Amino acid sequence: MAANQQDKKKRPLLVRVGKALRPWFNNFIAKDSLVPNTPNLDNKLFPWVAALEAAAPLMIKEFQAVMAERERVPALRDLSPDHRRIAPDNRWKSFFLYGYGIAVPENCAKAPVTAQLVAGIPGLCSALFSILEPGGEIPPHKGVTKGMLNAHMGLGVPRDRDNCWIQVADDKLHWDEGKVFVFDDTYRHTVQNNTDDVRGILFIQFERPTRGLGRLMQRIFLDGVKKSAFVKDAKDNIERWNRIQAELEKA
Structure with missing residues (x-):
């Protein structure tokens, strides 16, 4: 308990310092x-995309x-309190395979092919099944670092495809089953599922290919995160959720 209270006291300072330094880090990384x-980036820049597709x-x-x-897949806001601003309700659910390089063994065992394929992505940070329920919305926001890029692969696309989309900067993108697109989430982006179907994707975060001083800044920032x-x-909450699910299966 004391350790948790201490973490909470330290957290605001870390957040303030991180926000202050973030533009400085991002400039070096982008350069x-x-x-x-x-x-948005061309898939041809990332050879592993073809293997995934x-x-x-x-x-x-x-x-x-x-x-x-589906009822066993937790809402993102329950796993990561820091995401509650952009996950205002329980309609955005997340089934993590990897989180910042840390495998979730119970989940990887349920999706072994996917887990093995994403493990081979250079600089993998996170990989998960991201589920957005009918009517779900992710409000406009920006990612925290140029050090990571995002990739989405459609796994379950609503029949009314045109009314389910992500807008990244000025571009509105739609998911197709089995197809990947890659984007930089430090640009303002938002998601809407204005359909009666669930939208399911494989959500991947991976390290941006960099060199020189930008690479050093990237490593420092990501190691700090x-x-x-x-x-x-988030790691503790995922473990707690999986323990509860395992106990329910035994009951």
Whole structure:
């Protein structure tokens, strides 16, 4: 208990320092990036994308198996308190395979093909099945660092595809089953699922390819994030959730 209280006291200072230094880190990272500093990036820059798309049917089957027990998938806001501003209700759910390089063994066992494929992505940070329930919305926001890029693969696309989208800067993107797109989440982005169906994707965060001083700044920033309460709280909550689910299965 004392340790938790101490973490809470330290947290505001860490957040303030992080926010103050973030533009400085991002400038160095963007300057030394080996890929364009644009909102959306060409899949050809990332050779692993083709391997993922080739295995899409297998990953879709694993996603569907997880969705068969949808009530066992937690809301993101319950796993990560820091996400509550952009996860205002329980309609955004997350089934983590990896979180900041840390595997979730129980979940990887339920999606072994997906887990193995994403583990081979250079600089993998996080990988999860991201589920947005009908009517779900993720309000406009920006990611915290240029040091990571995001990739989305469609696993369960609503029939009314045109009314389910993500807007990144000025571009509105739609998901297609088995297809990937890559974007920089430090640009303002927002998500809407204005349909009667669930939207399911494989959500991947990976390190931006960089060099020189930008690479050093990237490592310092990401190492700091991995050691922060932001990651520790989420890891503890995922473990707690999985323990509860295991106990329910035994009951």
